[in-house]
Amino acid sequence: MKLSAAYRLAATILHGFDEYRTRFRAITRDASRRFRDAAWREAQQASAARINLYDDKVAATLGRLQRTFQAEVLTHCECWREAKAHYAELIDQRLDYELAETFFNSLFCSVFHHRHIRDDWMFVYSSRDSAPRHSGICLTRTRRVAGDWVGALHWALGEARLETPFDDLERDARLGADFLVGHLPAMLRDADDTEMELLESVFYRNKGAYLVGRLRGGAEQLPLALPIRHGDGYGEEAGASEGLHLDTVLIEPEEVSIIFSFTRAYFQVDTQVPGECVDFLQELMPDKPEGELYSAIGFYKHGKTEFFRGLNRQVAKREDRFVIAPGVRGMVMAVFVLPSYRTVFKIIKDRFDPAKEVTHQVVRDKYQLVKCHDRVGRMADTQEFSNFIARRDHFDPECLDHLLEVAPSTVSLRDDKVVIKHCYVERMMTPLNLYLEQCDAAETRAVLKDYGNAIKQLAAANIFPGDMLLKNFGVTRHGRVVFYDYDEICYLTECHFRRLPRSHAAGQGEPAEPWFSVGPDDIFPEEFGPFMVANPELRALFTELHPELFDPDYWQGLQRAIRDGKVIDVTPYRDKQRFVETAAPTH
Structure with missing residues (x-):
């Protein structure tokens, strides 16, 4: 029996998805080995490779489709209608069906x-x-506490699937138990039915390696995260104990939410049923969007799918319209927001202000750099959209007029629709x-x-923000400062930090124009102050808090370390939450 073109189309896409998932899981499973060996640079490379994997496998599958099917078949929408039905049947019993659907969408697009x-x-x-999903696979492990918090922590750490032993498991269990006894609500701490579920x-x-779960008892629940680390200096930085230690215990919902923040690199976590894992995490962090949690565990393309679905639902409510983002308008990007969905949309302008010497492609390359780099909690993750379409009456007229004026090659009108060829989307911050x-x-x-601190931590991760004006940073709902303007970022090691030469003409004052040569990569930290903080009082306070940022030696030292x-x-x-400061060796 000859299979239809639509069925073969569906089967070919599913084969490409299987290749993607196989490689994705291989990279992810190897995280335990990288953690065991303290192979930190390899871990960074694996993180970037896993991000690039999706587009690579979509491109490979597209090539296979183009070689297998004639153009009139491949571009016939009715063929895709039939292929979608076949595909839905093929993935019906899969535990990752939602990811498979997104892969199908990527090929269609x-x-x-x-x-x-x-x-x-x-x-x-x-x-x-x-x-709710019910795969039958055991997602969690559980232990009744029964007042024995040391025993519960010993169980949590000792039975974790880690390939390296703890340096002093008894000490860590005691430290964790002391913290919980001192910080948990009495009803949860003392309840007969209190249990730990991980x-x-x-x-x-x-x-870091993190054990994630919750504490339940006495009709109360709190999230629980147990960060585990190697002894300081282990592995690539020799010198300390080779064993593991419990770094701290986190039970505050906001603290656990920050671990899964959109400003951090994606976790490497091997889970057979991604949807059930996300459902569990959302019970711990109900305010965090489902799409953000998919992204947090590495499925950023499906996170984009869930974001798009949520955006469609929100727009349909017609609670508000797209408006120009508050604040100073950018020189490279036109920015608008949907306030009720706390979402920012960024469009590259057709022409940049004269001070900006970048191109459209350079800007896109910078955003891809951020996607693959360790964001250390200080850079916002973005999703990239092509041919974003919304009804014209969903836009505030002033906002739409502005977009049509500054980006006519990207934003256009088609009947009652606004068509945006390309944009970036990220979470709204102040x-x-x-x-x-x-x-x-x-x-x-x-x-x-x-x-x-944000500037310092970015620099430690080999990122120099370039334009460090206040307007290029935002404040999250947790009060953290995050960088979100990427058109001038570069690797810190590409910069040439210099001290300002002093004029030989003593008593003549500083000349109006530089009297010394300045290279394209030269940066003078002593000049940062007025550019970063214009207000003299705020600048004085900032200088008091971070004097080293104005010292070239500080930046050069970071470069040497990298x-x-x-x-x-x-x-x-x-840092003050970490046990490493209080844990004295017991042997």
């Missing part, structure tokens, strides 16, 4: 260049409802310059301290 987005021909909506899978990122306008003295000091191969990790929790 590649063939039709992101046009003809209809549920008839692709999975605009999932083939299944949102009923996901079987270990979450790996950078230099611009730092606007945040500072409404701060009291304590908040001002705290946010300026975090602004400097060139020497040192991988600097930034923990997603405060």
Whole structure:
């Protein structure tokens, strides 16, 4: 019996998806070995390779389709309608069916260049409802506490799927138990039915491994995260114990949410049923969008699918319209927002302001760099959209007029529709310059301290922001300062940090124009102050908090460390929470 072209089309796409999932899981499973060996640079390379894997496999599958099918078959929408039905049957019993649907969508969009987005021909909506999943696979492990918190922590750490022993498991169990006894609500701490439930899978990122779960009892629930690390200096930085240690215990919902932030690299976590894992995580963090959680565990393309579906639902409510983003308008990007969905849309302008010497392709390359790089909690993740279409009446007229004026090659009208050929989407934050306008003295000091910390942590990750103006940073709902303007970023090691030469003409004052040569990569930290913080009072406070940022020696020292191969990790929790400061050796 001859198979139809539509069936073969569906089968070919599913074969490409299987190749993607096989390689994705291989990279992810190897995270335990990389953590065991403290292969930190290899971990960074694996993270970038896994991000690039999706587009590579879509491109390979597209090539296979183009070689197998004639153009009139491949570009016939009705063939895709039939293929979608076959595909839905083929993936019906799969535990990752939602990811398979997104892969099908990617191939459809590649063939039709992101046009003809209809549920008839692709999975605009999932083939299944949102009923709870029941795969029968054991997702978690559970232990009744019964007042024995040391025993519970010993079980949590000792039975984790880690390939390296703890340096002092008894000490770590005691430290963790002491923390929980001292910080848990009495009803949860003392309840007879209190239990600890942890996901079987270990979450790996950078230099950390995380056990994630919850504490339940006395009709209360709190999330639980147990960050585990090697002894400081182990592996590529020789010197300390080779064993593991519990770094801290996190039980505050906001602290656990920050671990899964859109400003951090994706976790390497091997899970057979991604949807069930996401469902569990969302029970711990109900305020975090489902799409963000898919992205957090590495499925950023399906995270984009879920974002798009959520956006469609929100726009249909007609609670508000797209409006120009508050704050200073950008020189490279036109930015608009949908306030009720807390979403920012960025479009590259047709012409940049004269001060900007970049091209459209350079800007896109910078955004891809950020996607693949370790964002250390200080750069916002973005999703890239092509042929984004919305009704004209969903836009505020002033916003639409502005977009048509500054980006006519990207934004156009088609009847009652607005068509945007290309844009970036990210979570909404409050611009730092606007945040500072409404701060009291304590908040001002705290946010300026975090602004400097953000710059330092980006630099430690080999990222120089370039344009460090306040308007290019935002403040999240957790009060963290995050960088989001990427058109001038570069690797820190590409920069040439210099001290300002002093004029030999003593008493003559500084000349109006530089009297010394300046190369294209030369940077003078002593000049940062007025450019970063225009307000003299705020600048004085910032200089007091971060004087080293104005010293070329500081930047050159970071460069040397990076060139020497040192991988600097930034923990997603405060240093003062870490047990390493209080844990005295017991042997």
